[in-house]
Amino acid sequence: MKQVFRFFAGAGAFLAGLCLAINALTAQQTVNAQQAMQKPLTSAEKRVIVDKGTEPPFSGKYCNFSEKGIYTCRQCGAPLYRSSDKFDSGCGWPAFDDQIGSAVRRIPDPDGQRTEIVCAKCGAHLGHVFSGEGFTAKNTRYCVNSISMVFVPADTATTTPGNAATPRAIETAIFAGGCFWGVEYMMQKLPGVASTEVGYTGGHTANPTYEQVCSHRTGHAEAVRVLFDPAVVSYETVAKRFFEIHDPTQVDRQGPDIGDQYRSEIFFTFEAQKATAEKLIGILRAKGYNVATRLAPAGEFYPAEQYHQDYYLRKGTQPYCHAYTERF
Numbered sequence: 077m078k079q080v081f082r083f084f085a086g087a088g089a090f091l092a093g094l095c096l097a098i099n100a101l102t103a104q105q106t107v108n109a110q111q112a113m114q115k116p117l118t119s120a121e122k123r124v125i126v127d128k129g130t131e132p133p134f135s136g137k138y139c140n141f142s143e144k145g146i147y148t149c150r151q152c153g154a155p156l157y158r159s160s161d162k163f164d165s166g167c168g169w170p171a172f173d174d175q176i177g178s179a180v181r182r183i184p185d186p187d188g189q190r191t192e193i194v195c196a197k198c199g200a201h202l203g204h205v206f207s208g209e210g211f212t213a214k215n216t217r218y219c220v221n222s223i224s225m226v227f228v229p230a231d232t233a234t235t236t237p238g239n240a241a242t243p244r245a246i247e248t249a250i251f252a253g254g255c256f257w258g259v260e261y262m263m264q265k266l267p268g269v270a271s272t273e274v275g276y277t278g279g280h281t282a283n284p285t286y287e288q289v290c291s292h293r294t295g296h297a298e299a300v301r302v303l304f305d306p307a308v309v310s311y312e313t314v315a316k317r318f319f320e321i322h323d324p325t326q327v328d329r330q331g332p333d334i335g336d337q338y339r340s341e342i343f344f345t346f347e348a349q350k351a352t353a354e355k356l357i358g359i360l361r362a363k364g365y366n367v368a369t370r371l372a373p374a375g376e377f378y379p380a381e382q383y384h385q386d387y388y389l390r391k392g393t394q395p396y397c398h399a400y401t402e403r404f
């Protein structure tokens with residue numbers, strides 16, 4: 077389905093382009109807000125981050141650490157790695173086999189042998205990257221100093237909703253609204269969104285593959301897990317974006333994509349999200365939209381295959397069936 081209907085892309089690409097231009101203004105403000113939150117580096121942090129030192133093996137606080145969340149740059153707050161990409165290399169430093177988007181830049185190390193990794197946004201020294209070691213299927217090991225990162229738990233705001241304005245708290249939102257390539261792309265453009273991941277949820281089988289979900293026998297929807305900073309953007313704004321980038325009146329389809337895996341559904345991660353979603357649906361219904369969006373508590377989220385992640389960012393193309401439409 078996705079391959080056949082690319083020709084629908086024209087109008088959508090134009091609208092998405094407009095949307096991008098509008099949001100570009102506020103992206104820098106987001107970065108500035110993040111930078112303002114950073115405390116000055118300690119001398120130990122400076123020795124690694126600025127002077128490109130290395131912390132002793134097995135000494136860092138994230139070496140033996142497996143909580144769910146994201147790892148951000150200690151110096152500028154940029155999201156660098158996901159806990160889902162972390163693995164135990166036994167080497168004495170935190171290891172990841174993938175990075176978030178293009179958050180990490182590789183440069184030849186002055187030693188002429190290794191490849192140094194730095195934060196793409198601020199240049200902070202992170203560590204080194206190695207390949208061909210066979211630790212995981214991606215065959216890549218980002219070997220990162222703990223001291224260069226700040227871990228942000230995915231459920232900080234979920235467990236303490238009354239504390240949602242705490243700087244650096246990260247909240248999780250999960251949306252299904254048709255092909256997850258397009259939903260992810262449009263969500264990535266929203267200032268305050270720290271990271272996104274496409275996957276499958278809402279069904280009844282464990283570890284589904286894309287082919288299984290397409291077979292309609294798993295009950296799963298194509299969905300996007302959005303991690304955002306509630307100090308920068310509210311859940312209400314994130315949910316409004318969801319309702320304005322897909323057509324919430326369509327049942328078990330989205331444009332050319334037909335099937336229950338393309339249904340419109342919000343998986344709320346705590347009760348306040350549900351209340352907000354109900355309020356927005358009420359507003360849309362009052363405006364005459366026959367909203368088909370379902371609401372369900374978030375269950376297990378299974379990340380999709382790597383080739384589905386950041387699809388449009390990697391391809392450099394625009395979604396074929398998702399574009400911004402003002403509805404509020």
Ligand SMILES: [Zn+2]
Pocket residue numbers: 149150151152153154195196197198199200
């Ligand atoms: Zn940085």
